Amino acid sequence: MTPTETSAHPAPGTGDAASAGRGGDRPVLLTVDDDVNVSRAVARDLRRRYGGSWRIVRAESGSQGLEALREIKLRGGEVAVILADYRMPGMNGIEFLEQAMDLFPAARRVLLTAYADTNAAIDAINVIDLDHYLLKPWDPPEEKLYPVLDALLEAWRAADRQPVAEARVVGHRWSARSYEVRDFLARNHVPYRWYLADEPEGERLLAAAGAEPDSIPCVITTDGTALVNPSDVELANRVGLATAPAGDFYDLIVVGGGPAGLGAAVYGASEGLRTLLVERHATGGQAGQSSRIENYLGFPDGVSGSQLTDRARRQALKFGAELLTTADAVALEAAGPARRLVLGDGGRIDAHAVILATGVSYRQLNAPGLGDLTGQGVFYGSALTEAPSCSGEDVYIVGGANSAGQAAMYFARHARSVTMLVRGSGLEASMSHYLIEQIAAVANITVRTCTEVVSAHGTDHLEGLVLRDSSTGQTEKVDTHWLFVFIGAAPRTDWLDGVVARDEHGFVLAGPDLIVDGRRPAGWAPDRDPYHLESSLPGVFVAGDARAESVKRVASAVGEGAMAVALVHRYLAGR
Known part of the structure; x- marks a missing residue:
């Protein structure tokens, strides 16, 4: 399908996918919909409100939309908001937005959907960090469309879209202190990049910092200062966090x-x-x-x-x-x-x-072997920094309350399988109903009730668990490198x-x-x-x-x- 103009004579600030790269310095609002009538209607409403300050670009397929984004990227343009229809042949709206994120990660993402596809839109919140979904029709736009876009554009303007200066952390995969440093930086919203000490770039950074391979973790701050195995206080001071009161x-x-x-x-x-x-x-x-x-x-x-x-x-x-x-x-x-x-x-x-x-x-899980492996495969709480490392592996989660359920949903996006170990006979007494339904709908999450961890084993990291079924007394050995514990308060x-x-x-x-x-x-x-x-x-x-x-x-x-x-x-x- 060839790109289509938004009108026979495009108004200032509008254009098609083929002309996406032109249009001065105005940031782009991109709308993608395979239904020509809907596509024109969206562009018309956007043009009425935003055409004077923003460039409205329209595409009629996901592939056209990606082509437009690449052209804008090549010409140094910016994209503020992307609106994509969910039901498009060849590439649906979620698939399109997932690829669009790679080109313009700061762009706000909106999914256009019918009422029947609401569940898909909700799922997209977790998959592509969707900012909003709009039900069709959106009439009147003054009530249903413009307030949403006004808020998204305000957020886009307020965001710092310059390249973020990142600290660099070099450490070993199964180093408990390396995990603690990364967790501290992540939870305090300090950007950083993680390098393994035994990989070429990690070795280069350690050599440049004058640190020995075993001197980990090593943190190189944005001003080039190297911190070898820093304390939390030292780290906080170097990355700009306040550690002392201004008054008494x-x-x-x-x-x-x-x-x-x-x-x-x-x-x-x-x-x-x-x-x-x-x-x-x-x-x-x-x-x-x-x-x-x-x-x-x-x-x-x-x-x-x-x-x-x-x-x-x-x-x-x-x-x-x-x-x-x-x-x-x-x-x-x-x-x-x-x-x-x-x-x-x-x-x-x-x-x-x-x-x-x-x-x-979270209370400590009292089972032999766990204490020595904390931070080395055994974690208390979500430890979200570890999720990418769980890709293709089997994850076990202990607990049956909301925090455990939320973690299971998150890790299921990365891991091959997620197994929830619950001491009770079910989740109903401790977990919200909406979360129970979500877990039941995810194919790679298994809930094992009446099950507890008897012991753990591993040398420098977790290698396996022994589980016991409290209803039968039978035990079972499982291989895993990942255990996340959410028990009690x-x-x-x-x-x-x-x-x-x-x-x-x-x-x-x-x-x-x-x-x-x-x-x-x-x-x-x-x-x-x-x-x-x-x-x-x-x-x-x-x-x-x-x-x-x-x-x-x-x-x-x-x-x-x-x-x-x-x-x-x-x-x-x-x-």
Whole structure:
């Protein structure tokens, strides 16, 4: 099929696939649809709204669309948005967009689809990181088309599309510290490229850095500085992360950078409180490691934990919150009317109030052999940096809650097979229904119930597991290099022992849970009951998963972070 003009006499800013490379410096909006009438209608609506500032290019097949993109690329042009119809012969919209990503990775991607193809569009969110899907017809465009494109174009303009300066990390495949460094950089949104120390480019970088082959991991920063086996603090300082507070007194200190802590930082800073967020590793917490969160309000297409928490982090910074990384809180104490936080490096920071949002960590799997192989094939949490290395291999996941299910869906895109090992008799009691249905529809995911890991073996990395069926007692040996563990939730509150009241599992008690037989907690001084999220130490509040009896969901954590700030205001007003 030959390229077709958008009209007999194209208006300024419009053109066909053959003339895609011409048109000055205006960025391109590309629409691809094999139905000529639909194609013309899309181009017409785009031209009405955007023709003055953007170049509208129309193609009538996936191959034509790719030809247009290559021409634009060769001529140094930019593509802001690509709209592709799902049902096209030869190459459907998802296949086209997947190839288009290689040419213009920053372009925003929209799939045009009929209602019957909605499931395909939802699947495309995971396959090609789809930005939006539009149901046909989109009339009136003022309500259904233009608001979507306005938001996508604004995001495209705001994005930095210059080549990203990357740190370089050289290490061994099964080095636990190499994994930790890569995980630290990835979760703190520091771009890097990974090289194996025993491959030519890795050897060259080590030689240039003057490092021995066993001196790994070696990190070469963007300014050329070589760091041999750096600590997290050293690494954070060199890549531009803040590790020390700018002051010694704040209105509010938030401990923990998960959804609850980020929510508190956003609301605290936006409401005029001088706010400091203290995080020991990376913002996001467990939620930040999730490959896809699909039941968070306001994100019907889903959002990765990394994207959600990065937006929250930037939002907190926009309002003036200060964020510390690699700052480990080790003690909390009353200092007269102030509350004092003691850090692992001996630093002390005072504030009028403190919000504890330390979240939880995955419990260690207690089976022989696992401890020695942590970071060498055995990982706690998603470890998304490892997904590409799992290509064509067999992955095992321990756990039956949402975090395990989300990880299974993500790793299934890379691995030959994913096997979920669940101690219970099913997933219904611990996993959201939508996620259970998604897992059932993926051919290379197997769910093995009533199954537990008995032991692991391997020399310098995981080589196999012994599994046991608890219903029959039978054991089985399986070969694998990959085990990801998502079991239970252990609160990070040992450092608060004797400071605030906790339950038998270590979760912080707050508000009404502190009132026993009508009596306030021992040592309680104010002439009032503790506020709803207030701990047994007045002025210290708790939000999110660290609170006793909390709902382990991202939305509730964010809500509690916001509520805690409101209660901080009440506390400060009543002193």
